[in-house]
Amino acid sequence: MDRHVRPYDSAVTQSDDVVVTVIDHRNNNNDEVGAVSSRSSRFHDLNRLIQSPPTLDNKVTGKWQNLLLAYKTLGVVFGGLVTSPLYVYPSMQLKSPTEENYLGIFSIIFWTLSLIGVVKYASIAVRADDQGEGGTFALYSLLCRNINISILSSKHSRTNSSTAEKPSKLGKFFEASLVARRVLLFIAILGMCMLIGDGVLTPAISVLSAMDGIKAPFPSFSKTWVEVLSAVVLIVLFLLQKYGTSRVSFLFSPIMGAWTLTTPLVGIYSIIKHYPSIYKAISPHYIFSFFWRNGKEGWLLLSGTILCITGSEAMFADLGHFNKSSIQIAFLFTIYPSLVLTYAGQTAYLIRNPYDHQDGFYKFIPSPVYWPMFVIATLAAIVASQSLISATFSIIKQSVALDYFPRVKIVHTSTRQEGEVYSPEVNYILMVICVAVILIFGDGQDIGNAFGVVVTMVMLITTIMLTLVMIIIWRTPPVLVALYFVIFFVMEGVYVSSVFTKIPEGGWIPFAISVVLAFIMFGWFYGRQRKIEYELTHKIDVDSLKALLSDPGIQRVPGLCFFYTKIQDGLTPVLGHYMKNMKSLHNVTVFTTLRYLLVPKVPAHERIIVNKLGLKGVYGCVIQYGYADSLSLEGDDFVLQVTNSLQNHVRDSSDCAQSTTSLDEEIDDIKEAKLAGVVHVRGKTRFHISKSCSWFDRTMLAFYEVLHSNCRSSLPAMGIPLPRCIEVGMHYEVYKITVGSHADGPVHLKLN
Numbered sequence: 001m002d003r004h005v006r007p008y009d010s011a012v013t014q015s016d017d018v019v020v021t022v023i024d025h026r027n028n029n030n031d032e033v034g035a036v037s038s039r040s041s042r043f044h045d046l047n048r049l050i051q052s053p054p055t056l057d058n059k060v061t062g063k064w065q066n067l068l069l070a071y072k073t074l075g076v077v078f079g080g081l082v083t084s085p086l087y088v089y090p091s092m093q094l095k096s097p098t099e100e101n102y103l104g105i106f107s108i109i110f111w112t113l114s115l116i117g118v119v120k121y122a123s124i125a126v127r128a129d130d131q132g133e134g135g136t137f138a139l140y141s142l143l144c145r146n147i148n149i150s151i152l153s154s155k156h157s158r159t160n161s162s163t164a165e166k167p168s169k170l171g172k173f174f175e176a177s178l179v180a181r182r183v184l185l186f187i188a189i190l191g192m193c194m195l196i197g198d199g200v201l202t203p204a205i206s207v208l209s210a211m212d213g214i215k216a217p218f219p220s221f222s223k224t225w226v227e228v229l230s231a232v233v234l235i236v237l238f239l240l241q242k243y244g245t246s247r248v249s250f251l252f253s254p255i256m257g258a259w260t261l262t263t264p265l266v267g268i269y270s271i272i273k274h275y276p277s278i279y280k281a282i283s284p285h286y287i288f289s290f291f292w293r294n295g296k297e298g299w300l301l302l303s304g305t306i307l308c309i310t311g312s313e314a315m316f317a318d319l320g321h322f323n324k325s326s327i328q329i330a331f332l333f334t335i336y337p338s339l340v341l342t343y344a345g346q347t348a349y350l351i352r353n354p355y356d357h358q359d360g361f362y363k364f365i366p367s368p369v370y371w372p373m374f375v376i377a378t379l380a381a382i383v384a385s386q387s388l389i390s391a392t393f394s395i396i397k398q399s400v401a402l403d404y405f406p407r408v409k410i411v412h413t414s415t416r417q418e419g420e421v422y423s424p425e426v427n428y429i430l431m432v433i434c435v436a437v438i439l440i441f442g443d444g445q446d447i448g449n450a451f452g453v454v455v456t457m458v459m460l461i462t463t464i465m466l467t468l469v470m471i472i473i474w475r476t477p478p479v480l481v482a483l484y485f486v487i488f489f490v491m492e493g494v495y496v497s498s499v500f501t502k503i504p505e506g507g508w509i510p511f512a513i514s515v516v517l518a519f520i521m522f523g524w525f526y527g528r529q530r531k532i533e534y535e536l537t538h539k540i541d542v543d544s545l546k547a548l549l550s551d552p553g554i555q556r557v558p559g560l561c562f563f564y565t566k567i568q569d570g571l572t573p574v575l576g577h578y579m580k581n582m583k584s585l586h587n588v589t590v591f592t593t594l595r596y597l598l599v600p601k602v603p604a605h606e607r608i609i610v611n612k613l614g615l616k617g618v619y620g621c622v623i624q625y626g627y628a629d630s631l632s633l634e635g636d637d638f639v640l641q642v643t644n645s646l647q648n649h650v651r652d653s654s655d656c657a658q659s660t661t662s663l664d665e666e667i668d669d670i671k672e673a674k675l676a677g678v679v680h681v682r683g684k685t686r687f688h689i690s691k692s693c694s695w696f697d698r699t700m701l702a703f704y705e706v707l708h709s710n711c712r713s714s715l716p717a718m719g720i721p722l723p724r725c726i727e728v729g730m731h732y733e734v735y736k737i738t739v740g741s742h743a744d745g746p747v748h749l750k751l752n
Contacts, residue, residue: 066323066325066326066329067326067329069322069323069325069326070325070326070327070329070330070334071253071257071330072253072322072326073318073322073326073327073330074252074253074256074257074260074330074334074335075251075252075253075254075255075256075257075383075387076252076253076318076322076387077314077315077318077322077327077330077387078256078260078311078314078315078330078331078335079252079256079311079314079380079383079384079385079386079387079388080198080202080206080310080311080314080384080387080388081117081309081310081311081312081314081335081339082256082259082260082263082311082335082338082339082380082384083206083209083210083259083311083377083380083381083384084307084308084309084310084311084339085263085308085339085342085343085346085361086206086209086210086361086377086381087205087206087209087307087361087448087451088109088304088305088307088308088343088360089304089346089350089357089358089360089361090209090212090357090358090359090360090361090448091303091304091307091448091449091451091452092105092301092304092305092357093300093301093304094301094357095297096294096297097350097354097355097357098354099351099354100286100289100290100293101290101293101294102347102350102351102354103278103280103281103286103290103347103351104281104286104287104289104290104291104293104294104298105290105301105305105347106278106281106286106343106344106347107281107282107283107284107286107287107290108287108290108302108305109305109308109343110281110282110340110343111284111287112305112306112308112309113308113309113336113339113340115487115488115491116309116312116459116488116491116492117309117312117315117331117336118331118332118336120462120463120466120488121312121313121315121316121331122315122327122328122331122332123328124466124484125315125316125462125466126315126316126324126327126328127324128142128316128466128469129324130142134316134317134318135195135313135316135317136188136191136192136195136317136458136461136462136465137188137191137192137395137398139188139462139465139466139468139469140184140185140187140188140191140465142469142473143174143184143465143468143469143472143473146171146472146473147171147174147175147472168471168472168475170468170471170472171472174472184468187461187464187465188465189404189518189521189522190457190461190514190518191457191458191461191462191465192395192399192404192517192521193513193514193517193518193521194454194457194458194461194510194514195313195317195391195392195395195458196392196395196396196513196514196517197454197509197510197513197514197517198313198388198391198392198454198455198458199388199389199391199392199395199430200392200430200433200434200437200509200510200513201437201447201450201451201454201509201510202310202311202384202385202388202451203234203237203384203385203388203389203430203434204230204234204434204437204438204447205447205448205451206381206382206384206385207230207233207234207378207381207382207385207438208226208227208230208438208442208447209361209381210374210377210378210380210381211226211229211230211233211378212226212359212362213361213362213374213377213378214226214229214374215359216359216362216363216370217370223442224442227438227439227442228439230438231435231438231439233378233382234385234431234434234435234438235431235435237382237385237386237389238389238427238428238430238431238434239431241389241422241427242411242413242422242424242427243413244413244422252383252386252387255376255379255380255383256380256383258376259376259377259379259380260334260335260338261338262369262372262373262376263338263341263342263373264337264338264341264342264345266342266345266364266365266366266369266373267341267342267343267344267345267346267348268341268345269345269366270345270346270348270349270364271341271344271345271348273348274348274349274351274352275347275348275349275351275352276348278344278347278348278351279344281347299494299497299498300498300501301498302494302495302498302499303448303449303452303495303498303499303501303502304448304452306452306455306456306495306498306499307448307451307452307455308339308343309455309459310451310455311384312459313458313459313462314387314391315327315331316462317391318391345364346360346361346364348364349363349364350364361377362374389427389430392426392430393410393421393422393423393426393427394421396408396410396423396426397410397421397423399521401596401625402596403524403528403596404521404524404525405520405521405524406520406524406707406708406710406711406712407711407712407713408423408425408426408711408712409423409424409425409712410422410423411423411424433513437450437509441506441509446505446506447506448506449499449502449503449505449506449507450506450507450508450509450510451510452495452498452499452502452507453499453500453502453503453507453509453510453511454510455499456492456495456496456499457496457510459492459495460489460492460493460496463485463488463489463492464489466484467481467484467485467489470484520707522700523700523703523704523707524704524707526700526701526704527700527701527703527704527705527707527708528704530701530704531566531685532566532567534573535566535567535572535573536567536570538573539567539569539570539571539572539573540570540571540572540573540575540576541570541571542571542613542614542615542618544571544576545571545575545613545615545618546615548576548579549585549615553583554579554583554584554585555583555584555585556584556585556586556587556617557584557585557586557587558586558587558672558673558676558677559586559587559588559673559676559677559678559679560586560587560588560590560639560643560670560673560674560676560677560678560679561585561586561588561589561590561678561679561680561681562590562592562621562633562642562678562679562680562681563575563578563589563590563591563592563681563682564591564592564593564594564680564681564682564683565591565592565593566593566683567593571591572591572683574682574683574685574728575591577683577728578681578728581728586617586673586679587617587669587672587673587676588617588619588646588669588670588673588674589617589618589619590610590619590620590621590642590646591613591618591619591620591621592621592622592623593620593621593622593623594623594625594718595622595623595624595625596624596625596626597624597625597626601626602624602625602626606624607623607624607625607641608621608622608623608624608641608642608645609621609622609623609624609645610622610642610645610646610649611649612649612650612653616666617669617673619646621642621645621646633680633718633720639674639678643670643671643674646670647667647670647671650663650666650667650670651663651667678724679724679725679726680720680721680724680725680726681725681726681727681728682720682725682726682727682728683727683728683729684727684728684729685729686705686708686729
């Protein structure tokens, strides 16, 4: 039977067996659900109710709390940034190490830190938080909600509300253009993939650069042994991830505090001893004279100087763990001056010892404090690596929660810090890649080239998305937007053009990682979208359910059934498959949709939304979670919360025509069903791909099936007790797909 998928109104996504429903909740519609005569409007009423965004607790902190948080950021946020002096000068291929060139390089480093670090991230980016969360994905979700497009679908959706702010011309353009929405999605995915690549390269380059310090006092210590020692340190670090960092995390900030205090002190000593007038290089004219003298060689050296800003994205990405004030205090009053003094000290030393730039960090350390600084540097490199590894786990967790990535095992390693997670599969893949990068490439310059590609791409993506936020959301005056975009896009564009020349020399590593990750994400997204289209094409409405129940062969059986559906504007076709084969439906059946919101957490009192669907014992339920929330449907607490919500809703939605007796009977039915036993029913669907599909469709859907077959089951993630779970198998036969059809044309699917 051929059918066509109609454009759908609600932004719905799924995770094969687990529903993920993301709805534009920018518009605050406070209409309550009441008794509605038309059964077909019951789902619409539920949709209307859940348009309201969850109430968020504002972070209110005093000055002492901000200072304490600022101290804690040293060990979590700034590890990658403050350890960059370990590898900036060693990553440069400096052919003419003259005094003028070193002054020009320091001037470039100073203005890069000042413009990108102080102005872009510490002053502008931290203001673009998405309800307390930061990062590339937060910018994307913020834009999606404010231009009324679905975050996990190419089709936009709008909710009519008198309180909705009128979209800008650019916002209307994104709503109307499928290509623009896909480009925005591609940019967001690329940013996420690059950040994961950062999690691979930061441990490799940080630990390897720290271990290089052994060669200075022991020249006979070979490069091979440095690589092996670095690999051993990383292996131990990754093997310890399963125990979490809660037991040792209290040491992170003191270690990084010691690092940010000692390195500038060494820098000041070096400045006084070697070149007291180093600060004349703050003048920008040294930059222009540097490029005038060196031409193409100076442009190529930018691939090394860009590493001075590595880790600056963490200021924005870690907003959810701290707050804007604490991050600004730590950066402006500790990190920024520490880095400037450290680089100034290194440069002062190199001006007097021009050919030592390959060991630019350890050579400028005075002999009496060499070994203490080596120990601090090694510990700081480990802390920086840990920060990026933990950040990678968090990114994967968010991607899985929002159904952008195949399911992997997520373990919470701390009972106090909910954001502290660990994934065994991701951990061991990261370990293998990190160790391989060190043992295969070894040379800090090659790894630095790869690192430079990651840094510049993430910065450029952030600049583009911040510009869109300024235009669409902040409504910033066009002159200021143009000034921001021209300064940072041109600056970062020049950096990108330089690091791209290093792609054959190690720069291809992050691209390879990003291509693989993007292909996995796209394959998962593509298959999931096809299942959404099938669900929407073959959905069952309340009238169809009534017709099924009127069949004398269908019996109502005692008990409470949670029937998980992937759509909220209708019922899953798995229901019809189930009833035709089981010949029954429970006395109280709750069609349940799990809805992940683009907020970190949903308050407990707003987690469950219920509605009557116009048939006896049949209800709709939406369970809302934030992407930082833990999902658990196990235990009596969950059942009690839902049944209490149902009983309260029955009382609140009763009209005058409904007698007190019938009202009490309906409530008693819910109580009796709970006592009779609870069962969870969900669909387990597979594609059956016809040969009539194009090669692209066959390839992508086959790849999706491979991902689906090898990913983790969703049952542990959902927390459904296995003895109470029933899975209903169903095949979706796909025999023709028109590319882009879910937004622009028909998709032909067939029930098998």
